[in-house]
Amino acid sequence: MTNPDIWNRMRTRAVPRRRVFPAAGLAVVTLAASVSACSGQGGQSGSAASSTPAYSSTTVMVDGNRHTIIAGVDCNNSAAQPSATPAESGDLTTHITVHDDSASISLALSDEKPPSVDGFAISLKAGSGQYQLPYQAPQSVTQVQATKDGKSYTVTGSGQATTPGQSDVRQVTFGIHVTCP
Helix, strand or coil, rough: CCCHHHHHHHHHCCCCCCCCCCCHHHHHHHHHHHHHHCCCCCCCCCCCCCCEEEEEEEEEECCCEEEEEEECCCCCCCCECCCCCCCCCEEEEEEEEEEECCCEEEEEEEEECCEEEEEEEEEEECEEEEEEEEECCCCCCCEEEEEECCCCEEEEEEEECCCCCCCCCCEEEEEEEEEEE
């Protein structure tokens, strides 16, 4: 009762295929090109600084009070401005800013080896008080020192700050570890 010829035809019968229209493929390519063209990078390589800072872990410590900032780190390079206040050294200055609800950091670092700290500002809430180191230049080359390892900077030193429970400024020690995106 079985006809082998019919059986073979059923097994080898062409399976209906879905048609992919060339226009759909073209739309996907066009969309991908449009999205990359609107990325805000203006045709620059992926390693260039973006308008949205990348999230990173930054550690700040002032007078033994330590805080970790998990927030966007903004790093921008520009030609050094020797006439700026405070003056910038080297050929290129990296300006780094990062902040959250409890701390903020602003650094100006040279491209020298090791990097010079041209200016710095730190604010840190600790307990019921707040440490404020307004933007200032180091008073000597040994007051604030920086090291660089790839895109990571470690800055240590001392500066004039208002401190919790004090009405005038005093010298405080600080340390910062930050990584640029």
